Amino acid sequence: MGNNKYKLLVIEDESNILSFVRTILEANNYQVIVAKNCAEGKLMYSSHIPDLVILDLGLPDMDGLEFITYAREFSTVPIIVLSARTQESDKVSALDLGANDYITKPFGTEELLARVRATLRNNRYSAESGALAGGKYVLHDLVIDYDKRMVMIANNNVKLTQTEYNIVAYLSAHAGKVLTYASIIRTIWGSSDSGSIKKLQVNMANIRKKLGSKPGENKYIINELGVGYRMCDENE
Numbered sequence: 001m002g003n004n005k006y007k008l009l010v011i012e013d014e015s016n017i018l019s020f021v022r023t024i025l026e027a028n029n030y031q032v033i034v035a036k037n038c039a040e041g042k043l044m045y046s047s048h049i050p051d052l053v054i055l056d057l058g059l060p061d062m063d064g065l066e067f068i069t070y071a072r073e074f075s076t077v078p079i080i081v082l083s084a085r086t087q088e089s090d091k092v093s094a095l096d097l098g099a100n101d102y103i104t105k106p107f108g109t110e111e112l113l114a115r116v117r118a119t120l121r122n123n124r125y126s127a128e129s130g131a132l133a134g135g136k137y138v139l140h141d142l143v144i145d146y147d148k149r150m151v152m153i154a155n156n157n158v159k160l161t162q163t164e165y166n167i168v169a170y171l172s173a174h175a176g177k178v179l180t181y182a183s184i185i186r187t188i189w190g191s192s193d194s195g196s197i198k199k200l201q202v203n204m205a206n207i208r209k210k211l212g213s214k215p216g217e218n219k220y221i222i223n224e225l226g227v228g229y230r231m232c233d234e235n236e
Contacts, residue, residue, distance in 0.1 A: 009050040011041035038062035118176040176233035
């Protein structure tokens with residue numbers, strides 16, 4: 001990419017984690033700017049307009065969730081949350097406010113880099129056209145043709161109901177990003193009633209059966225337990 005490096009803003013108050021993340025990213029040719037609290041993060045964000053933000057939620061001055069709300073007011077810059085909080089409710093809140101992904105501490109170098117690559121790539125897709133060239137999404141031997149509303153595996157048509165198709169299309173449009181149960185239900189059914197999660201799970205079980213996923217093997221769609229679902233990315 002020569003000089004045109006991706007610029008990443010890392011907002012993290014623990015200096016050992018901050019320098020670890022910075023070292024990894026710089027070694028992989030990203031330009032890194034850092035902030036140690038939410039206020040500094042907002043300042044760096046508005047003055048540098050980074051390509052991606054890596055955000056710790058437990059900041060000394062404000063909750064990291066406030067940063068997400070602030071950032072989303074005027075931008076879709078992707079945000080990856082780093083969190084020592086493993087409660088599902090924290091992950092769900094961050095994703096519902098507009099974070100693109102989250103990584104739970106402690107995390108490994110490879111995981112961090114893979115999530116950064118996937119998030120930057122997906123953001124490029126959605127920014128360009130909302131879908132890939134020719135209105136198709138391709139993952140391994142799975143092809144989704146948005147114009148024809150068709151899903152094929154190894155050139156065989158997979159017969160999905162309207163609802164099942166809508167779920168698969170929505171997940172594929174945000175491939176690599178965890179979509180919470182609530183956001184899927186809102187998009188597909190427009191509202192949430194008490195039985196919605198059950199309804200989603202039933203549809204999901206049927207989709208996975210039709211896509212030929214065996215239990216425990218997730219070639220296409222991953223269930224992030226208690227949080228939501230994620231369509232795999234081509235590099236997984």
